[in-house]
Amino acid sequence: MSVDKLSERINKMREKPKKAYQKIGLMLQNEIVDGLYKVGDRLPPERDIAQRMNVSRTVVREAIIMLEIQQFVEVKKGSGVYVRKIPSASPSQNESLDNDDAGPFEMLQARQLLESNIAEFAATMATPNDIGRMRQALALEREELDSGSNESKGDEQFHICIAEATQNSVLVSILEDSWRRRSRSSMWKKLHSRIRGQEYRREWMEDHAKILAAIQRRDPLAAKIAMWQHLENVKQRLLELSDIDDPEFDGYLFSSNPVVSVELNNS
Incomplete structure (x- = not known):
């Protein structure tokens, strides 16, 4: 793992997500950082993510909304969710988690x-x-x-x-x-x-x-x-x-x- 990716992981760990959607969103972020999805790639359907991560689709929906707010993904109605950018090693204000915002x-x-x-x-x-x-x-x-x-x-x-x-x-x-x-x-x-x-x-x-x-x-x-x-x-x-x-x-x-x-x- 590169120094940038390691720094990213440390930053995310410090944020300590408290809510289910934040945990799922962070897992998806880590998959993007690890190269599982590249810019322009379409994420799997909500149902598939929910089954793989053993959570409800409502939690996945909220995780996608979080990533959309952070500008990591773009939602295209009737098409799906696409990676917009790779999370950075030093998160900006838009990228940081708001632990007080309930889904x-x-x-x-x-x-x-x-x-x-x-x-x-x-x-x-x-x-x-x-x-x-x-x-x-x-x-x-x-x-x-x-x-x-x-x-x-x-x-x-x-x-x-x-x-x-x-x-x-x-x-x-x-x-x-x-x-x-x-x-x-x-x-x-x-x-x-x-x-x-x-x-x-x-x-x-x-x-x-x-x-x-x-x-x-x-x-x-x-x-x-x-x-x-x-x-x-x-x-x-x-x-x-x-x-x-x-x-x-x-x-x-x-x-x-x-x-x-x-x-x-x-x-």
Whole structure:
């Protein structure tokens, strides 16, 4: 191994990636450095990388996004991922890992676990004023879509209103922080840069209407399932819309909530 390659390995070791996608991205970087892939070469499909490295395709998707941000690879829709440049021995700011940036699908998984339970609790605690604010948020979301705006204030406001309906300020703060984290995330922005069109947002607005209906009925289990399914739909649509290999993506981080499944089986 050359001195440059050895220096590269030492630098990468010092960065100590904490997240699964960072570890997979670093492994792919090392393969590029070792000459397994050269500039202009096409990387294997996500499915093949996932099987070889024994991880989910969502983790590989996030690793590719990381490499894209670092400008090591170029994603060509409908064609694949191509090596753009070889990682350097002294990484620039663009090449360094941001260990605090969670992958977009990891964020969705965390939200799915948190917000399904928030919706369940909100269904038992919501006041008429809370319901009114949720309706206003849904109306704002509809206005944004009908006007063709790229704004998603109504979407965020709807989810925050549900948290506020729990009457628990800690839950509200946690959810607000998750939205701030998303807005700062270069990984999330890069994922959305691959997506064209707005129709998927109308589907999510319909999900919101189902969640609101369950909370209005004061049905905790229905609210929990509706929120869980909504975020599952978000995850699936983002996977499909951003997929460069196969529009019939068939993978999930996980497909069902064990708690919901147990409750349904016992009902």
